[in-house]
Amino acid sequence: IRFRLWRLGVxxxxxxxxxxxxxxxxxxxxxxxENFSEQNQSGFSYEYCxxxxxxxxxxxxSEATFESCDFVGCNFSNVKVIRAVFQEVSxxxxxxxxxxxxxxxxxxxxxxxxxxxxxxxxxxxxxxRNSKFTKSTFLETDFTEANLADSVFDACDLGGxxxxxxxxxxxxxxxxxxxxxxxxxxxxxxxxxxxSETAGLxxxxxxxxxx
Numbered sequence: 408i409r410f411r412l413w414r415l416g417v418x419x420x421x422x423x424x425x426x427x428x429x430x431x432x433x434x435x436x437x438x439x440x441e442n443f444s445e446q447n448q449s450g451f452s453y454e455y456c457x458x459x460x461x462x463x464x465x466x467x468x469s470e471a472t473f474e475s476c477d478f479v480g481c482n483f484s485n486v487k488v489i490r491a492v493f494q495e496v497s498x499x500x501x502x503x504x505x506x507x508x509x510x511x512x513x514x515x516x517x518x519x520x521x522x523x524x525x526x527x528x529x530x531x532x533x534x535x536r537n538s539k540f541t542k543s544t545f546l547e548t549d550f551t552e553a554n555l556a557d558s559v560f561d562a563c564d565l566g567g568x569x570x571x572x573x574x575x576x577x578x579x580x581x582x583x584x585x586x587x588x589x590x591x592x593x594x595x596x597x598x599x600x601x602x603s604e605t606a607g608l609x610x611x612x613x614x615x616x617x618x
Contacts, residue, residue, distance in 0.1 A: 444482075470512075498523050509533055509549075580604065
């Protein structure tokens with residue numbers, strides 16, 4: 408019975424006597440190193456928890472809450488996050504493919520990514536002001552109409568990243584590369600770029616920059 412409930416996404420504290428009417432869906436200050444793949448954890452709540460090398464691929468986290476949580480070395484690909492809450496959450500060394508972050512609950516939204524693979528994901532229309540992205544990749548990741556003002560992209564590979572009607576005011580791109588942004592279709596006032604990335608800003612005008 409314990410195994411069947413676990414596969415359904417219901418966690419029972421190890422070492423405890425099984426009681427059919429008591430199902431744990433709220434966790435505080437716990438550390439996990441487990442396989443959550445394809446489970447249904449809709450509505451679960453995690454506060455001050457750490458997830459090490461966990462597999463969340465294709466897991467249903469709709470309406471789940473993560474507050475002050477850290478994901479380290481996790482597979483977060485194709486996760487369903489409809490109306491999920493992410494407050495003060497960090498992803499380090501994580502694989503995050505095809506996740507529609509634009510469907511999450513934006514109340515208190517605060518995300519940090521370090522050395523993450525964020526390919527084919529969407530941040531459409533999200534308010535991501537003051538966000539920090541470090542040494543991460545964003546192949547075909549969509550930031551259309553997002554607000555990234557005052558954010559930092561530190562040593563990120565932005566090849567294929569989609570910026571369209573995006574607020575990039577005062578964003579620091581100085582150490583990032585493979586940047587292609589249309590300055591007409593985006594707000595770039597106060598943004599910082601390395602001189603080596605100038606060509607990616609002028610491409611829309613058909614201007615060629617030679618070394």
